[in-house]
Amino acid sequence: MVTSRQFPSWSGVKPFLRFERPNLHRQQAALDKACTISDLRSIARTRAPRMVFDYVDGAAEQEIGIERARSTFREIEFQPGILRDVSTTSTSTTVGGHVSALPFGIAPTGFTRLMHAEGEIAGVRAAQEYGIPFALSTMGTEAIEDVAAAAPNADRWFQLYLWRERDKSMALVDRARRAGFGTLVVTVDTPVGGARLRDVRNGMTVPPTLGARTFADIVRHPRWWVGVLTTEPLSFASLDSYPGSVAQLIDEMFDPSLTFADLDWLRNEWNGRLVVKGVQTVADARKCVEHGADAIVLSNHGGRQLDRAPVPLRLLPEAKAALAGTSAEVYLDTGILTGGDIVAALALGADFAFVGRAYLYGLMAGGRRGVDRAIEILSAEIVRTMQLMGVRSIDELTPEHVRVPGAVNGQVQHR
Numbered sequence: 316m317v318t319s320r321q322f323p324s325w326s327g328v329k330p331f332l333r334f335e336r337p338n339l340h341r342q343q344a345a346l347d348k349a350c351t352i353s354d355l356r357s358i359a360r361t362r363a364p365r366m367v368f369d370y371v372d373g374a375a376e377q378e379i380g381i382e383r384a385r386s387t388f389r390e391i392e393f394q395p396g397i398l399r400d401v402s403t404t405s406t407s408t409t410v411g412g413h414v415s416a417l418p419f420g421i422a423p424t425g426f427t428r429l430m431h432a433e434g435e436i437a438g439v440r441a442a443q444e445y446g447i448p449f450a451l452s453t454m455g456t457e458a459i460e461d462v463a464a465a466a467p468n469a470d471r472w473f474q475l476y477l478w479r480e481r482d483k484s485m486a487l488v489d490r491a492r493r494a495g496f497g498t499l500v501v502t503v504d505t506p507v508g509g510a511r512l513r514d515v516r517n518g519m520t521v522p523p524t525l526g527a528r529t530f531a532d533i534v535r536h537p538r539w540w541v542g543v544l545t546t547e548p549l550s551f552a553s554l555d556s557y558p559g560s561v562a563q564l565i566d567e568m569f570d571p572s573l574t575f576a577d578l579d580w581l582r583n584e585w586n587g588r589l590v591v592k593g594v595q596t597v598a599d600a601r602k603c604v605e606h607g608a609d610a611i612v613l614s615n616h617g618g619r620q621l622d623r624a625p626v627p628l629r630l631l632p633e634a635k636a637a638l639a640g641t642s643a644e645v646y647l648d649t650g651i652l653t654g655g656d657i658v659a660a661l662a663l664g665a666d667f668a669f670v671g672r673a674y675l676y677g678l679m680a681g682g683r684r685g686v687d688r689a690i691e692i693l694s695a696e697i698v699r700t701m702q703l704m705g706v707r708s709i710d711e712l713t714p715e716h717v718r719v720p721g722a723v724n725g726q727v728q729h730r
């Protein structure tokens with residue numbers, strides 16, 4: 316039978332036409348179009364100089380640690396419940412006694428104004444707006460006090476590198492305390508710096524040096540350079556009195572002689588909440604809590620320190636079980652690129668998650684607007700994943716909601 320055809324009429328064509336009002340702000344339009352953190356990463360790649368993008372995107376040695384962390388998340392299979400009423404869902408949870416509107420916070424990152432001139436201020440303001448915690452790094456590029464003033468109502472955490480000169484570390488901690496940072500995060504996976512080979516190959520310097528290669532880069536990334544050259548020079552604003560070079564500072568900051576006795580010392584000095592970040596075995600998780608940690612972060616520093624370090628998600632079930640009789644909370648970072656990753660971590664027992672690069676890709680892609688977009692993407696993915704799994708609230712998530720292909724009883728096996 317031959318299909319009969321007719322000439323298209325206006326009333327027939329009209330329902331197919333959708334003219335969107337043009338978004339005149341090109342950068343905003345690109346951000347709005349980004350559906351995933353990977354999309355933001357692609358925009359970031361065009362916005363920031365190669366050296367800066369690689370500093371964020373790269374990891375240590377062969378970059379096996381970060382690849383494994385991400386692929387472990389990808390292997391997770393959800394076990395949804397059907398026919399549950401998920402017409403309303405709540406993503407809020409408590410972390411360290413504070414309510415967080417979403418089950419993740421912004422991890423501490425150094426040199427942040429290098430990614431975008433708005434740096435930590437963009438991060439902390441976005442955290443305040445969306446009701447999530449923000450962690451400021453010792454190597455942050457905005458003063459502790461300025462970060463506090465920019466977002467007085469944000470749940471602000473301060474990350475400490477316990478460097479050799481203890482009195483200088485403590486002077487920083489005091490400033491953080493006075494500026495209303497209620498939680499201290501001590502990072503312990505940096506006895507020495509990891510080998511970030513992309514940085515070595517790119518000849519990465521902070522601040523970037525202006526040479527012939529740089530000028531070619533200015534032509535390709537004018538907006539980034541205008542941002543850098545028209546704002547305060549890059550420096551470690553937390554450590555403004557430091558007399559040496561950045562390289563000397565990093566060398567001094569990572570103290571290879573640290574032991575659990577130093578953790579005891581810090582526990583004595585700081586009476587607020589103490590979080591130990593960079594825990595990589597179950598035995599050490601236990602030990603940190605015995606030495607006074609209120610919470611631990613299972614993290615391998617985004618694969619930027621020890622390559623082939625344990626995958627935090629694999630450690631999680633056992634670490635959680637080991638701390639079951641204590642009041643210590645267990646957080647997780649490394650490899651999170653989607654809301655589904657966060658849901659998987661929560662289901663396997665994490666009390667909270669942190670994102671490093673997911674936030675920085677947004678920041679590089681569009682400053683504060685890009686950070687907002689990153690949080691919105693993750694938030695929408697969390698809500699959608701929960702609804703499709705038949706889960707209404709974060710505390711309904713259990714290990715029964717995830718299965719790791721190949722694992723015994725569906726649980727992640729950890730040797």
Ligand SMILES: Cc1cc2nc3c(=O)[nH]c(=O)nc-3n(C[C@H](O)[C@H](O)[C@H](O)COP(=O)(O)O)c2cc1C
Nearest residue numbers: 422423424425452502616617648649650670671672
């Ligand atoms: C560019 C960059 C800088 C970082 N700087 C710090 C830092 O100063 N202190 C710290 O404890 N962790 C630092 N981290 C590690 C993060 O806090 C976090 O552990 C890691 O990014 C999590 O992995 P993800 O990037 O896959 O989310 C940094 C990470 C990146 C990507």
